[in-house]
Amino acid sequence: MKTKLTTLLLVLVIFIGCTVNEKPEFIAVDNIEVVSVSSDTLTIKADAYFNNPNDLGGTLKTDGIDVIIANVNVATVQTEAFDVPGKRQFAIPLVAKVATNDVFKKNKDNLIGGLLTTLLTKKIKVQYKGAIAYKALGLSYDYPIDITEEVNIE
Template identity: 50%
Template sequence: MKKALFLLTILTCFFNCTVNETPEFIGVNTIEVEDSNSKFITLKAEAEFLNPNDIGGTLKTDDLKVIINNNEISSVTTESFDVPAKDKFTIPLRAKIPTDSLFSDKNLSSLLGSLLTKNMKVQYVGDIDYKIMGFTHKYHVDVIDNVKIKL
């Protein structure tokens, strides 16, 4: 009798919870320079989602590429992020870029243009993975923004 009651409780919870949709990828907020010093420039953006389900899951980014002035410079990797149930949320997308990679030979012409205009074209390209109970869904990210640089 206890086993039947336990099974009935689990089935009731399972059928009353909505898990039929993946979280909605709303977009990536503005890319901006969070910090800069002589060794690194830290870029920050936030990916915004809406989860309509009664249970969460996890989101993870692996090798989200950062392209500055049409040159691949760095990548964004994050630890797994717990998705809240029935909520709108953001995950941080930070890239720590060594300044010496900006001053490489292949970047000198685009860097000179950036210094004159005080802007650099930053692009995030790659996938964010959503995982829940063995199910995986990929969200493709491809966002370009002009980032103001301070001299």
């Protein structure tokens, strides 16, 4: 009986000593880059940076972030839930695979102008827009994401 009480008391002390009193701080989305280009697929990656001041972690889910190229929604970032580490800064990758056919089909009106601009400048305008969801111990927060950058194509 004494062992069970000691174990329960130890678990309570550890649980109370661990803080989850504030949500992780969203720092920025940065490093948007074209990772690979093929005849049918364009892979784009960005990093979302956070700082977790809490002792305990949680999970981040990135489903629902749209990737917009040349004002056309061409893909959605979809990943597994990411485990948030306690008491440190971290980054999560936001990777999207874009079917190049989708870009051309959805942007028929401005296809020639967009192709010429891309070929001449070797740059495309990429926007990440949506939200990253954080969950820990029954608490939930959404971090809105809306960033646009011109990205070099090599």
